[in-house]
Amino acid sequence: MPSRPDLVRRVSAGVAVAGALGLGALGWSSTLLGEYSVIDMGGGHASHIHGSGSVAAGPAGEVSVSELIADPLRPPDVRVELVARRQTVDIPGGRPVEGYTVNGTSPGPTIRATKGDLVEVMLVNESVRAGATLHWHGVDVPNAADGVAGITQDAVPVGGRHVYRFTADDAGTYWYHSHQVSHEQVEGGLLGAVVIEPALPAADPPAKQFRADAVALLHVYGGQHTLNGRVQDEHVPAEPGSTVRIRVINTDQGTAAVWSAAPFRVIATDGHEVNGAAAVDGRKVLIPAGGRVDVAVQAPANGTARLHVGGARSISIGDPASGDAGAAPPARQPSETLDLLAYGDPAPPDFDPRSPDRTFDYTIGRRLGLIDGRPGNFWTINGQLFPDVPMFHVREDDVVVMRIANESGEVHPMHLHGHHVLVLSRDGKPASGSPWWVDSLDVHPGEAYEIAFVADNPGIWSDHCHTLPHAVDGLVAHVMYDGVTTPFTINGGAGNQPE
Known part of the structure; x- marks a missing residue:
């Protein structure tokens, strides 16, 4: 495993390239990565935290990520x-x-x-x-x-x-x-x-609430906007008055919009049910890269309702016998966006984020530099270029609050592995609707979110932008539990290149 000096080496190439481009005065820095381990980032076991709650992990009692597994004796279902x-x-x-x-x-x-x-x-x-x-x-x-x-x-x-x-x-x-x-x-x-x-009692019929349940996976292949892998719209047959659940999955690199001329409800975000989901009328819902939104659409008494997913594709819901004559016409995308910070009914979370054990800053910026010999205008985290970015150290069962601020010029869909986070506020405005649980959160330029989670899943977890080219250019940090280590390395003989 390389030492910290081997991990981050200031090289004369950076000065030479910067000088050749006339940019030396801008303070370029250069990093050659070579083979490295993420546990050496942010100062390795010595905590490198921006915020409060410094933790120092030692070799005693360490557990490898390979040991953090599901019950090995249980047969799979x-x-x-x-x-x-x-x-x-x-x-x-x-x-x-x-x-x-x-x-x-x-x-x-x-x-x-x-x-x-x-x-x-x-x-x-x-x-x-x-x-x-x-x-x-x-x-x-x-x-x-x-x-x-x-x-x-x-x-x-x-x-x-x-x-x-x-x-x-x-x-x-x-x-x-x-x-x-x-x-x-x-x-x-x-x-x-x-x-x-969901697990239902044996006596209950499945899908009691929803007569149909459909996946709407959005992806762009070579510039072609697809719905479930097809450059085609889809139809979900449904009896008049019945309710259909549409699971919209945004696998692309940018934000996707969902809207309809008919009212619909947002019933889940990123796998968590919304409490008191009200009708959405005349507004669109935005889904970050990597995010998911489940919506409930009621089939009309006659014809079909049309749900626009991702802008280029749509799903019609209703009587399959109505044909084109009964199909709802396309609807213009609304200018107003549903604010999930205030949508639904409040409910107390099962932990108290008001007195956290750890508080961290995750501030996204941008500056000139070189990473692995590549010159560019790279992303920074707390002012530092990758890999000299913070390692967020936690102990199991810690309540963690993180402030994510976007001081760059682009949207960043932030994704923490292994945990869902509760959105507490945006730009100082407290959440007032249903508990908004996410694993993928769009942070727009100039915005700052406070999020919270319980450290209840030990490991070493990526915390990165899900516009994946941004991750390649350094917008990746990690949450590391006290006492957890990994035998795996990046850029070594195994050819590991996570981003």
Whole structure:
């Protein structure tokens, strides 16, 4: 494992390039990464915290991320094999593109489970030359199953296999994707949906509240805006007056909008139910990159309702016999956005964020520099270029409050692995609606959010922007639990490149 001086080396190349570009006065810095371990970032075991609550972890009693697993003796309730391939992706209604498939298609198969199930997934890498992993976006898996190359596992080479095991603890809408060269493999289609249904008593009929339940996965393949992998709109048959649940999953690099001319309700965000979801009329809902929104749409007495998803595609809901004559016409995208900070009815969370054990700042900026010999205008965290960024050290059961401030010029959908966070405020305005739980949060330029979570899932967890090219350019930090270590490294012989 490299020492901290080996991890961050100031090199004369930075000065030379900066001087050649006439930018030396701007204070460029240069970093050559080489092989490194994330536990050496932010000062390694010596805490490097911006905020309060410094923790120092020592070697005694350390646990490897590989040991943080689901019950190894429990037989799985759901067993799936997923085969990753580098191949041409057929796009119905559009043109084929070179990309990645899972079991021969993109999106890959939807994994369905019931709350409480033990899920076991075998990943087989048939032909992804750079290696592949699977990250369970939004599912609070044990750290060993997080699927981040170089942190929780080595990338699976061609011909290799890797088993992921986790308990489906929270009903909701999620997705899976590669976290090896993720900016390329996710964009290329190595992904799919995960739906975890609530556990119902045996006497209760399933889907009592919703007559239909449909996945709407949004992705752009080579400039083609698709809905569930097709450049086509979809129809969900529903009896007049019945309610349909549409699970919208935004797998793209930017924000997606959802709207309808007919009223609808936002019933879940990022897998968490909304308390007291009211009708949304004349407003759109924005979904960050990586985020999910479940909406409830009522089929009209005659014809269909149309739900616009992502701007380019739509879903009609209602009588399948009505045909085109009964289809609702397209609706213009509303200018007003639903504010989830004030949507729904308040309810007390199951922890108290008012007296946190740890408080951290995560301030996003930008400045000139070189990373691995690449000159650019890179993202900074608390004023520092990657990898000289903070490591947020926590102890198990800590209540953590983090202030995320965006002092850059672009939107950043921030995603913390292994945890859902509760949004407390935006720009000092307290949340006043239903508890707004997210794992993907758009932070716009000039905005500052306060979020909180309980450190109840030990491990080393990425906390990064889900506009994945931003992560490549340094917008990645980590939450590290006291006493947890990893044997995996990045940029070494295993070829691990998580972003």
